[in-house]
Amino acid sequence: MTAVLAVDIGGTTFAGAVINSSGAILAHAEYPLGDGPTATLRRLVTGLARPGLAGAGIGSAGPLDLAAGTVSPVNIPGWRRFPIVAEVAGLLPGKPVALAGDAQCMALGEWWRGGYAGQARTLLGIVVSTGIGGGLVLDGTIYLGPTGNAGHIGHITVDATGERCPCGATGCVETIASGPAMTRWALASGWQPGGGPGTPDAKTLAADAAVGDPKAVAAFARAADALATALLTTAALCDIDTVVVGGGVAAAGPTLMDPLRQAIGERAGLPFLRRLRIEATGMGRHAGLYGAAALALNPAQA
Numbered sequence: 001m002t003a004v005l006a007v008d009i010g011g012t013t014f015a016g017a018v019i020n021s022s023g024a025i026l027a028h029a030e031y032p033l034g035d036g037p038t039a040t041l042r043r044l045v046t047g048l049a050r051p052g053l054a055g056a057g058i059g060s061a062g063p064l065d066l067a068a069g070t071v072s073p074v075n076i077p078g079w080r081r082f083p084i085v086a087e088v089a090g091l092l093p094g095k096p097v098a099l100a101g102d103a104q105c106m107a108l109g110e111w112w113r114g115g116y117a118g119q120a121r122t123l124l125g126i127v128v129s130t131g132i133g134g135g136l137v138l139d140g141t142i143y144l145g146p147t148g149n150a151g152h153i154g155h156i157t158v159d160a161t162g163e164r165c166p167c168g169a170t171g172c173v174e175t176i177a178s179g180p181a182m183t184r185w186a187l188a189s190g191w192q193p194g195g196g197p198g199t200p201d202a203k204t205l206a207a208d209a210a211v212g213d214p215k216a217v218a219a220f221a222r223a224a225d226a227l228a229t230a231l232l233t234t235a236a237l238c239d240i241d242t243v244v245v246g247g248g249v250a251a252a253g254p255t256l257m258d259p260l261r262q263a264i265g266e267r268a269g270l271p272f273l274r275r276l277r278i279e280a281t282g283m284g285r286h287a288g289l290y291g292a293a294a295l296a297l298n299p300a301q302a
């Protein structure tokens with residue numbers, strides 16, 4: 001059975017796995033960045049490499065340059081235009097190496113092995129964290145786009161008169177619904193983290209919202225409303241079956257998912273939008289590894 005190496009480049013750890021075409025994980029490893037990202041990558045790949053691998057797939061934090069096969073993850077300053085495809089190919093001589101963004105791999109992994117695998121022709125994966133990323137699976141294939149940037153749902157404008165986004169545009173959903181944006185808005189509206197001098201972050205905000213703190217609840221409602229706009233916009237354009245939500249903010253569970261489903265339920269108009277299914281990820285980081293493997297295995301063609 002065909003097996004490939006999957007690599008997931010996160011901001012603080014690198015994960016890898018050998019995964020076969022049935023979706024079985026034959027080996028798994030994860031390393032902190034430690035003594036340098038390049039040395040860690042080599043250790044990960046050489047530790048997992050074995051005879052008979054058909055190739056490798058890599059999911060990486062962005063920005064990426066797909067044509068050049070390079071990555072410049074924001075949280076890894078030592079890697080700017082790092083030639084990750086050439087580096088991994090050099091460790092697996094003669095094997096094809098595929099690259100995509102981490103959120104794109106999350107979407108593809110959810111489509112292939114997630115809770116609704118086999119039920120969705122079109123799936124949008126969205127990662128709500130310090131930023132907001134996404135990936136679009138159309139008929140079983142991750143759609144990367146000519147520059148590799150398809151799925152940048154965090155930069156859909158949901159408030160044309162809103163706050164300026166670091167990307168240069170105005171009112172992007174990321175300026176409202178990312179963890180730092182929600183925290184900033186809640187503090188400005190008088191939120192007291194943890195009811196007093198708690199840590200002012202998205203985790204505390206979620207905990208406060210879960211016990212009914214009105215400012216924290218309002219921050220989640222505002223974020224859910226912005227996310228609903230971006231999701232319905234995408235669904236209207238691409239006839240999406242399923243949205244899978246992951247990332248640190250999504251770890252808030254029902255605190256985010258309940259107002260999000262409610263906002264979508266209230267505002268979805270056309271029948272094909274009312275059938276949109278919104279789910280929290282049940283796979284965690286494994287979605288990214290499965291997606292990276294799927295880049296190399298192409299299960300839609302199997």
Ligand SMILES: [Zn+2]
Binds near residue numbers: 154169172174
């Ligand atoms: Zn933006």
